[in-house]
Amino acid sequence: xxxxTRRAAIGLFCTTAAVTLSLGAAQAQEVVRIxxxxxxxxxxxxxxxxxxxxxxxxxxxxxxxxxxxxxxxxSQHKIELIAYDDRSTAEEAVRAVERLVSQDKVDFILPxxxxxxxxxxxxxxxRLGYPHLAVTxxxxxxxxxxxxxxxxxxxxxxxxxxxxxxxxxxxxAVADGTINNKVAVISVSDGFGIDxxxxxxxxxxxxxxxxxxxxxxxxxxxxxxxIIEDVKASGADSFVAFSYPPETFALAKQSQTAAFNPKVFxxxxxxxxxxxxxxxxxxxxxxxxxxxxxxxxxxxxxxxxRHAEVIGTPPDSWASAITYASLEMLQQSIERVGLDRExxxxxxxxxxxxxxxxxxxxxxxxxxxxxxxxxxQGDTFKGVSPADKHGATAPIIPKPNW
Amino acid sequence: MLSSTLILGLVLGGSYALVAVGMTLQYGIARIMNLxxxxxxxxxxxLTFLLFTHLGxxxxxxxxxxxxxxxxxxxxxxxxxxxxLVARSGGTGRLEADSILATFGLLFxxxxxxxxxxxxxxxxxxxxxxxxxxxGTTVAANRLLAFxxxxxxxxxxxxxxxxxRWGLSLRAVALAxxxxxLVGLNVKRIAAIGFGLGTALAAGGGVMVSMFQTFSANDGVxxxxxxxxxxxxGGVGNVMGALIAGVLLGLVETFVARYIDxxxxxxxxxxxxxxxxxxxPEGLFGKAVGR
Numbered sequence: 001x002x003x004x005t006r007r008a009a010i011g012l013f014c015t016t017a018a019v020t021l022s023l024g025a026a027q028a029q030e031v032v033r034i035x036x037x038x039x040x041x042x043x044x045x046x047x048x049x050x051x052x053x054x055x056x057x058x059x060x061x062x063x064x065x066x067x068x069x070x071x072x073x074x075s076q077h078k079i080e081l082i083a084y085d086d087r088s089t090a091e092e093a094v095r096a097v098e099r100l101v102s103q104d105k106v107d108f109i110l111p112x113x114x115x116x117x118x119x120x121x122x123x124x125x126x127r128l129g130y131p132h133l134a135v136t137x138x139x140x141x142x143x144x145x146x147x148x149x150x151x152x153x154x155x156x157x158x159x160x161x162x163x164x165x166x167x168x169x170x171x172x173a174v175a176d177g178t179i180n181n182k183v184a185v186i187s188v189s190d191g192f193g194i195d196x197x198x199x200x201x202x203x204x205x206x207x208x209x210x211x212x213x214x215x216x217x218x219x220x221x222x223x224x225x226x227i228i229e230d231v232k233a234s235g236a237d238s239f240v241a242f243s244y245p246p247e248t249f250a251l252a253k254q255s256q257t258a259a260f261n262p263k264v265f266x267x268x269x270x271x272x273x274x275x276x277x278x279x280x281x282x283x284x285x286x287x288x289x290x291x292x293x294x295x296x297x298x299x300x301x302x303x304x305x306r307h308a309e310v311i312g313t314p315p316d317s318w319a320s321a322i323t324y325a326s327l328e329m330l331q332q333s334i335e336r337v338g339l340d341r342e343x344x345x346x347x348x349x350x351x352x353x354x355x356x357x358x359x360x361x362x363x364x365x366x367x368x369x370x371x372x373x374x375x376x377q378g379d380t381f382k383g384v385s386p387a388d389k390h391g392a393t394a395p396i397i398p399k400p401n402w
Numbered sequence: 403m404l405s406s407t408l409i410l411g412l413v414l415g416g417s418y419a420l421v422a423v424g425m426t427l428q429y430g431i432a433r434i435m436n437l438x439x440x441x442x443x444x445x446x447x448x449l450t451f452l453l454f455t456h457l458g459x460x461x462x463x464x465x466x467x468x469x470x471x472x473x474x475x476x477x478x479x480x481x482x483x484x485x486x487l488v489a490r491s492g493g494t495g496r497l498e499a500d501s502i503l504a505t506f507g508l509l510f511x512x513x514x515x516x517x518x519x520x521x522x523x524x525x526x527x528x529x530x531x532x533x534x535x536x537x538g539t540t541v542a543a544n545r546l547l548a549f550x551x552x553x554x555x556x557x558x559x560x561x562x563x564x565x566x567r568w569g570l571s572l573r574a575v576a577l578a579x580x581x582x583x584l585v586g587l588n589v590k591r592i593a594a595i596g597f598g599l600g601t602a603l604a605a606g607g608g609v610m611v612s613m614f615q616t617f618s619a620n621d622g623v624x625x626x627x628x629x630x631x632x633x634x635x636g637g638v639g640n641v642m643g644a645l646i647a648g649v650l651l652g653l654v655e656t657f658v659a660r661y662i663d664x665x666x667x668x669x670x671x672x673x674x675x676x677x678x679x680x681x682x683p684e685g686l687f688g689k690a691v692g693r
Contacts, residue, residue, distance in 0.1 A: 041514065043620055045521075045522030049522040088620075218664075218667060221664070223656075225414075225542075249616040259540065
């Protein structure tokens with residue numbers, strides 16, 4: 001009988017432990033750990049679930065399928081994605097960022113969805129020294145923020161940009177005699193609506209556009225029948241709603257019901273969503289909104305196709321492609337300078353990148369080459385303003401009846 | 403303008419009344435203040451959506467099926483989850499606090515399950531959303547249907563509670579849960595039926611709501627809040643009160659939106675709520691439970 005002594009047992013245990021640990025360490029070096037926090041539940045989950053999270057998953061899928069992230073020394077490393085749910089609260093987003101850094105020791109952090117969440121984590125990201133790709137943040141203060149937090153990047157412009165793009169487009173149609181200069185505007189009493197309407201009022205006045213109806217409505221409004229009746233009576237050819245998704249969908253449906261057919265029908269967040277044509281039963285032709293994609297780009301077409309294949313649904317036509325482009329920028333920066341966060345931030349702010357939205361070069365840490373107004377034409381939500389941007393499509397005005 | 407505002411307000415109010423009636427019933431008979439009420443509405447909405455898109459069943463058919471499922475689910479839920487609370491409270495006010503806490507937890511469980519199954523995306527389908535001309539005002543057919551239905555259901559429920567023997571026993575339990583067993587009523591069973599009936603009404607409301615509104619797994623709380631305002635305003639446990647308070651709320655919102663400012667609809671809702679609470683803390687229709 002072979003005696004199994006305590007000493008032998010301890011020895012065996014130590015050897016096993018050492019081997020396991022060294023294996024673990026070796027494995028840990030092979031993957032690049034990237035964490036993100038985004039809203040998987042609560043009111044912000046719908047936006048994050050359409051624009052942000054699918055693109056993170058698609059990108060990690062794409063990179064890992066191609067062998068992993070490339071480093072300057074030519075080695076390739078698979079990405080390990082660590083995700084937290086902020087339950088749609090900014091405090092939870094901040095806590096999750098701290099956890100990603102202190103416990104998970106991630107190499108990079110991808111941002112949450114939405115302006116408020118990005119603003120909430122921006123000071124912390126700066127303090128911890130992580131590059132912050134604040135993609136889905138729409139703010140006129142982006143230049144200030146980029147100067148204050150030097151490793152932050154702002155890629156969706158501000159209210160002035162979008163209001164200006166819309167005013168230019170309407171101005172041109174008024175000059176052509178296609179529409180009158182009366183505009184009816186409603187806006188949601190929350191971040192996006194307030195930003196856009198306060199930017200739009202002076203800009204519309206400058207362009208001699210007459211605001212004949214200008215009312216705000218509270219978040220969560222579901223019945224627009226009364227508002228539509230009043231807008232109809234206002235005599236405006238253009239109807240503009242700076243709205244959030246549920247209201248955007250309600251407005252489209254209720255305008256159809258009320259046979260409300262203004263020559264320009266512009267609604268807010270949600271209009272470029274892939275499920276919009278379904279909501280309006282294929283009658284989306286001519287509906288305008290913020291954003292858009294280059295209707296002539298093969299890269300965008302390929303990206304839409306791949307997104308639909310891997311994720312199961314097509315992306316939205318505003319911030320999705322920009323989100324994916326931001327990840328490609330991160331990937332190319334790492335390929336050029338390695339995993340050093342300071343160097344990656346430097347490369348992001350000064351480098352040129354080849355992405356799905358074309359060649360990108362940030363100006364003062366901001367993406368300025370943006371689609372400001374898009375329009376549903378057929379099955380695609382195409383960029384129509386600025387009219388001189390590469391790939392711009394001519395807008396259809398007046399919009400065909402529902 | 404006055405007549406169109408009146409019509410749009412009545413139609414909106416009808417949908418508020420429809421979703422609130424079940425909640426008031428659950429409280430009136432089973433003494434459970436159900437904070438997960440809105441989740442049942444959303445669950446029913448998703449179920450209707452599935453039946454419509456996958457099986458091609460019209461939401462009107464779903465209106466016959468889904469409330470039945472709702473009744474079963476509510477009945478079971480009461481037997482499994484609420485019975486221990488009822489037994490522990492011994493017919494005191496403790497049940498109210500306990501049920502609020504328990505259903506508050508249930509809210510998150512149901513919401514989580516829906517998020518896992520359907521994700522956080524907005525869902526909608528189109529059914530009966532063509533306009534119907536009512537005295538010169540265009541109203542969506544599905545909203546008109548909801549309005550009509552809330553009155554049919556309200557009237558049927560009222561008659562059932564007032565005129566039938568079954569309604570009598572439900573009211574007896576609502577009015578005097580301690581004394582009801584003395585006349586041979588099975589309080590536990592009747593409370594479970596009341597709770598199930600409330601859930602069935604929530605499910606019916608969900609089927610109707612899904613016809614005219616875009617919904618997502620996170621929207622349950624919104625319905626609970628609206629229903630809570632209507633229920634408290636109408637007098638907790640009072641079916642007629644909930645119906646009238648719902649219509650009143652819809653009228654106030656529409657009038658404020660048209661004559662003052664759409665931005666003040668929410669403020670007007672809560673002003674009305676506050677006014678009612680100050681004037682009649684027990685709600686518009688008092689404590690006549692079960693009426």
